Amino acid sequence: MRGIVFTELMEMVEQIYGYELVDELLQEVRPASKGSYTSVGNYPHQELVNLLIRLSGKVDKSVEELMTIYGQHLFQVFAKGYPAFFEDDLDAFTFLAGIENKIHPEVRKLYPDAELPRFNILNHDSKELIMDYSSERRMSSFALGLINGCFDHFNERATVKMDKLDESGARVRFTINRGA
Numbered sequence: 001m002r003g004i005v006f007t008e009l010m011e012m013v014e015q016i017y018g019y020e021l022v023d024e025l026l027q028e029v030r031p032a033s034k035g036s037y038t039s040v041g042n043y044p045h046q047e048l049v050n051l052l053i054r055l056s057g058k059v060d061k062s063v064e065e066l067m068t069i070y071g072q073h074l075f076q077v078f079a080k081g082y083p084a085f086f087e088d089d090l091d092a093f094t095f096l097a098g099i100e101n102k103i104h105p106e107v108r109k110l111y112p113d114a115e116l117p118r119f120n121i122l123n124h125d126s127k128e129l130i131m132d133y134s135s136e137r138r139m140s141s142f143a144l145g146l147i148n149g150c151f152d153h154f155n156e157r158a159t160v161k162m163d164k165l166d167e168s169g170a171r172v173r174f175t176i177n178r179g180a
């Protein structure tokens with residue numbers, strides 16, 4: 001996975017729990033990079049999972065909860081880091097409906113080796129957005145966090161329902177309705 005996903009996780013853990021915990025995590029997970037992640041590097045996806053599993057054991061939150069918190073945090077970082085994606089006067093639904101055909105393809109142009117999920121839009125009207133997530137990395141909880149972060153960014157409210165479409169969690173349906 002892209003280095004930014006690692007550097008920002010470490011930053012967030014430091015902000016919330018302090019540097020000592022970051023240090024402990026790195027001591028325990030012992031990543032091949034020795035934890036000196038750079039935003040332009042590329043690191044194994046499993047390493048991210050290992051860091052989250054260890055963190056989960058220390059802070060009394062499930063890996064899924066941590067992924068959601070982290071996704072919500074990361075959206076703000078993306079919004080600052082990629083202002084070109086926010087130039088059109090968009091609302092949260094239109095932005096989310098464009099991840100598959102606009103945003104992630106641009107990400108892929110910048111980083112041809114990016115490991116991205118697929119989203120399929122089943123309904124998009126003024127009240128409801130239904131999108132199916134699929135990825136063998138099974139990071140739908142992270143997607144939930146990014147979706148929440150997106151509503152924060154646009155200062156809109158929504159309720160998000162998540163339904164597994166298979167046992168493994170590789171395919172998940174998001175049903176998003178406007179309003180809290």
Ligand code: HEM
Binds near residue numbers: 079099103117135139
């Ligand atoms: C400006 C907005 C966005 C940018 C720049 C962006 C970019 C990226 C990047 C760089 C990665 C990591 C790829 C890798 O490590 O190889 C990623 C992964 C991912 N993105 Fe986006 N993204 C954006 C918005 C979103 C939103 C709103 C969602 C949710 C609907 C989303 C869902 C995901 C998921 C779930 C992954 C993890 C990989 C997987 O599940 O297979 N992204 N994105």
